[in-house]
Amino acid sequence: xxxxxxxxxxxxxxxxxWFWGVVFMAFWFxxxxxxxxxxxxxxxxxxxxxxxxxxxxxALFSLTTLSITIAASxxxxxxxxxxGFRYTRLTPSGFTLSLIAASTVVALVLGSVMTAVVSVLFxxxxxxxxxxxxVPGIVGVVVLAGxxxxxxxxxxxxxxxxxxxxRHMSFVEFLPLILSYLFGFxxxxxxxxxxFLYLSxxxxxxxxxxxxxxxxxxxxxxxxxxxxxxxxxxSAAALLGxxxxxxxxxxxxxxxxxxxxxxxxxxx
Amino acid sequence: xAVFASAPARGIEAAAxxxxxxxxxxxxxxxxxxxxxxxxxxxxxxxxxxxxVGPNGSGKSTLLRAALGLCPVSEGVxxxxxxxxxxxxxxxxxxxxxxxxxALMTVRVDGLVSLWARLxxxxxxxxxxxxxxxGLRTILARPLFRLSTGxxxxxxxxxxxxxxxxxxxxxxxxxxxxxxxxxxxxxxLARSEAAVVMNTHEVDLLPxxxxxxxxxxxxxxxxxxxxxxxxxxxxxxxxVRPGALATFRSSIxxxxxxxxxxxxxxxxxxxxxxxxxRIA
Numbered sequence: 001x002x003x004x005x006x007x008x009x010x011x012x013x014x015x016x017x018w019f020w021g022v023v024f025m026a027f028w029f030x031x032x033x034x035x036x037x038x039x040x041x042x043x044x045x046x047x048x049x050x051x052x053x054x055x056x057x058x059a060l061f062s063l064t065t066l067s068i069t070i071a072a073s074x075x076x077x078x079x080x081x082x083x084g085f086r087y088t089r090l091t092p093s094g095f096t097l098s099l100i101a102a103s104t105v106v107a108l109v110l111g112s113v114m115t116a117v118v119s120v121l122f123x124x125x126x127x128x129x130x131x132x133x134x135v136p137g138i139v140g141v142v143v144l145a146g147x148x149x150x151x152x153x154x155x156x157x158x159x160x161x162x163x164x165x166x167r168h169m170s171f172v173e174f175l176p177l178i179l180s181y182l183f184g185f186x187x188x189x190x191x192x193x194x195x196f197l198y199l200s201x202x203x204x205x206x207x208x209x210x211x212x213x214x215x216x217x218x219x220x221x222x223x224x225x226x227x228x229x230x231x232x233x234x235s236a237a238a239l240l241g242x243x244x245x246x247x248x249x250x251x252x253x254x255x256x257x258x259x260x261x262x263x264x265x266x267x268x
Numbered sequence: 269x270a271v272f273a274s275a276p277a278r279g280i281e282a283a284a285x286x287x288x289x290x291x292x293x294x295x296x297x298x299x300x301x302x303x304x305x306x307x308x309x310x311x312x313x314x315x316x317x318x319x320x321v322g323p324n325g326s327g328k329s330t331l332l333r334a335a336l337g338l339c340p341v342s343e344g345v346x347x348x349x350x351x352x353x354x355x356x357x358x359x360x361x362x363x364x365x366x367x368x369x370x371a372l373m374t375v376r377v378d379g380l381v382s383l384w385a386r387l388x389x390x391x392x393x394x395x396x397x398x399x400x401x402x403g404l405r406t407i408l409a410r411p412l413f414r415l416s417t418g419x420x421x422x423x424x425x426x427x428x429x430x431x432x433x434x435x436x437x438x439x440x441x442x443x444x445x446x447x448x449x450x451x452x453x454x455x456x457l458a459r460s461e462a463a464v465v466m467n468t469h470e471v472d473l474l475p476x477x478x479x480x481x482x483x484x485x486x487x488x489x490x491x492x493x494x495x496x497x498x499x500x501x502x503x504x505x506x507x508v509r510p511g512a513l514a515t516f517r518s519s520i521x522x523x524x525x526x527x528x529x530x531x532x533x534x535x536x537x538x539x540x541x542x543x544x545x546r547i548a
Contacts, residue, residue, distance in 0.1 A: 003372075006383055010373045079338055079368035086337050086353070087362045088387035165298070213410070259338040 003090065003240075004098035009014060010037035011069055011106045021110050025058050026117050032058070033121040038236035044128065051122040051130045052214035053223040056206045056217050057184050059114040063107055063145045063205070064180040070103060071173040075166075079259040092254040096247060099154065100147050107146025110213045115213075133215030141208040148201055151246030152176050159254035161260050187222045194220060194228050197235075204239040208232060285350030287435045287463030288312040288335055290490075293344035295330050304330040307344065308490040310465075310483065314434065317464045319477055319496065322485030323541050328467035329366075331490065332437045335465070336364060349435060358390050363433035365424030365441055370412060377415070378408040379425055386432040395430030398456070402426070402449055418444035422453075429456055438466040442464070442473060471537060474499060484525070486540055489516045492523065504543050505528025520548045 011017060032054040040050055074081075084090040115132055123130045132138055153176060160172050183202035186192060197203040197220060207230045208217035218235075220227040288310065295305040305327045312318050322328050333339040337353045341358055346353040349361055370380060381399070385392035399405060407419055413424065425441045441457075442450050454476045457464065463479075474482070474496050482499065483492030491514045494502060504525045508515050512524035524530070525542070532546045 001384070003387075004376055006379055007373055009379075010375060014374075073373060077372050080370060080372035082338055082364075083336055083364070083369035084372065084387060087359055087364075088384075089358055089360060089389050090387055091358065114426075121404045132315075258334075 003095060004101040006103045007102035010073075010098040011066075011102060012109060014069055016235040017065060017069050017106070020068075021062045022113050025062040025114065026242075028061075029054065029114075029117050029121050030060050033125040037125060044130075047122070047126045047128075048130055048214050049216070049223040049225075051118060051126075051212075052216075053188065054122070054212045055114065055118045055132075055213045056210035056218070056222065057188060058118070059111060059142075059209050060145075060180055060184050060202060060206050062110050062114050063142065063149060063178070064177050064202075066103060066106055066110065066146065067149040068173055069106075070099065070150055070153040071157045071176075074154055075161070075169060075173065078161055078257055080231070081254065082257050082259040085255075085257070092251055092257075095153075096251040096254060099150050100247065103150035104143050104146035104191065107142050107149065108139065111142035118213075125247050130232075132213045134212045137187060137212030138209065141205060141212055141239075144236075144243055145205050147243045147247065148205070149176065149241055151248075151250050152201075154250035155253060158247040158250065158257060162253055162256055162258050166260055189221070191221050191227050194230060197230060198238045201239055204242070207235045208239065280305050285347065286311045286338055287314050287316065287349060288437075288465060289345075289347040290331075290334070291345045291347075293346055294342050295327075295334050295339050296342045297339065301344070303488050304339075305334060308443055310490060310493075311473050312435075312463045312481075315461060315463055317466075317477065317480040318483060318493075318504040319466045319468060319474065320479050320485050320490070321468060321474070321526045321540070322380075323469055326540075327488040327490075328469075328485045329439050330488075331485070332364065332439050332465065332467060332489040334367065335437055336362070336366065336369070338366075338368075355506075360390070360431070361434035362437065363428035363435070364437040364439070365421065365428040366437075367412075368421060368423055370424065370427065372413055374413075376409055376422060380412060380423070381408075381427070385431065390431040392430070393454060398426045398430065399415050399423075402452060418442070418446065418449075421445055422449060425453060429460060429462075433462045436460065436462045436464045436466075437463065440467055440469070442468065442470065453504055471534075483514075484540060486516050486518060486523075491516045494525070498527070500529060500533075500535045501527050502534040503527070503532060504547060505531040506547050515525065518544055523547070 040046055060124050085092055115138060119131050156172050156175060160169055180202050183200050184206055187206055210218040210222055211232050217229040219225060219229055290308045290310040292307045292309055294303045294307055296303045320328050330339060334341055335348055348356055349359060381392050382397050407415055412420060421443050422445060428436055478497045480496045481498045482494040483490055503526050505526060506524050509524035509526050512526050514525045516523055532543055537543045
């Protein structure tokens with residue numbers, strides 16, 4: 001864990017992560033609670049569903065900002081890692097586990113803040129407590145999300161570093177966030193088939209976060225009970241599968257990491 | 269959690285091997301149409317010291333990066349402490365001051381020293397004492413990227429030296445370092461029992477290392493071995509001279525390095541560019 005602790009400290013003191021992962025997302029919660037909630041039916045079930053949908057979508061975006069931090073860290077550290085695996089006691093598997101541990105802790109911090117902010121804001125606005133129904137459930141999803149973001153960000157960056165050159169690195173670093181917006185909003189507005197939602201890790205996270213907060217199953221259109229209900233064990237199993245797959249790929253790519261100059265990624 | 273590899277077993281064969289051996293090593297960077305290092309051959313025994321002198325861009329850093337596994341070797345074999353660099357894992361006997369290897373994460377210098385001690389499996393006492401004796405205590409609270417160029421270089425130098433390496437690979441260790449600290453660093457290097465390969469473009473510094481082997485680097489060609497102590501007797505001349513100690517290609521044709529006679533004496537030259545200008 002010797003690398004996990006400084007990595008966690010380094011990530012948690014990153015102002016960009018706090019701004020984009022917390023402040024910017026809290027701004028969206030304010031809009032959700034006080035601006036977009038007009039016209040909502042004043043019964044508790046509607047308020048809980050509405051709050052849980054906001055939590056699921058925005059917490060997903062917040063957790064995905066973590067992937068940018070991880071991707072940038074790996075991009076800037078290729079020489080250090082290539083050297084470290086040869087000439088220090090650091091191993092690729094040890095580094096992978098440390099990065100998972102660090103990502104998980106940071107994800108828990110982000111998830112906790114998101115849960116607290118949404119609970120306070122939406123409860124205050126609706127005038128009654130709208131708290132998460134299943135806090136251990138949220139913790140479980142957030143832990144899986146942290147590991148997923150680590151695996152995804154590291155795998156994407158290392159494919160580029162090892163095989164493609166850095167010309168498109170900025171796009172690759174932001175790709176998880178772009179995909180999270182794409183898939184995250186899709187489930188709010190589109191009736192996508194259940195198999196697609198199960199296969200998509202972003203929709204798995206979103207559905208699980210919704211269910212954990214509301215205590216009710218997520219639906220194909222997230223808060224619309226008329227659409228197909230999603231089975232949380234299937235979403236959880238699919239997300240776990242993605243985590244195992246991506247972490248395995250990332251770990252394999254770390255063993256072949258190529259030292260690159262960050263200047264190679266200069267766009268202009 | 270198995271974060272760290274166990275220390276590799278070191279047999280009698282490894283102990284007797286050169287600390288660093290290059291066997292006709294060429295390096296070509298992706299996208300380049302020429303080799304950055306051309307068939308370099310070099311052997312440094314355990315405890316041996318070598319200084320490589322050459323102008324900026326001649327390939328000195330590439331030589332070290334090849335030894336560290338940080339650049340693509342297109343031909344030849346590099347062996348570090350008896351092992352092919354391509355297969356080295358978990359070898360904690362190598363120190364370097366290359367800044368890029370310390371960029372694992374954003375931490376303060378204090379944290380970097382602690383982290384590196386853990387990664388090397390050795391105490392950080394000596395490095396911290398040296399940081400004090402070099403008058404650098406105030407930099408401990410600052411991240412590496414906030415330091416001056418000279419301070420960054422010194423941190424790399426001390427981290428390279430500080431964990432009892434058996435092989436030290438130093439890239440321009442005196443760059444932007446003030447005179448007083450240069451003297452301290454030279455003393456540390458003189459006391460080190462490690463094998464050392466040190467790059468520099470500052471010929472003026474060579475008299476501080478009279479017992480070291482001397483190599484020149486020109487346009488990717490490693491030229492040598494000579495001795496720093498015989499620098500005053502070396503000459504460079506245009507063309508291939510009979511009895512030349514070494515020859516290399518340059519923009520003005522073949523150049524010979526000879527002893528005791530020749531066109532231009534190396535004595536007093538501040539760098540190789542100056543010598544070639546004089547011949548031309």
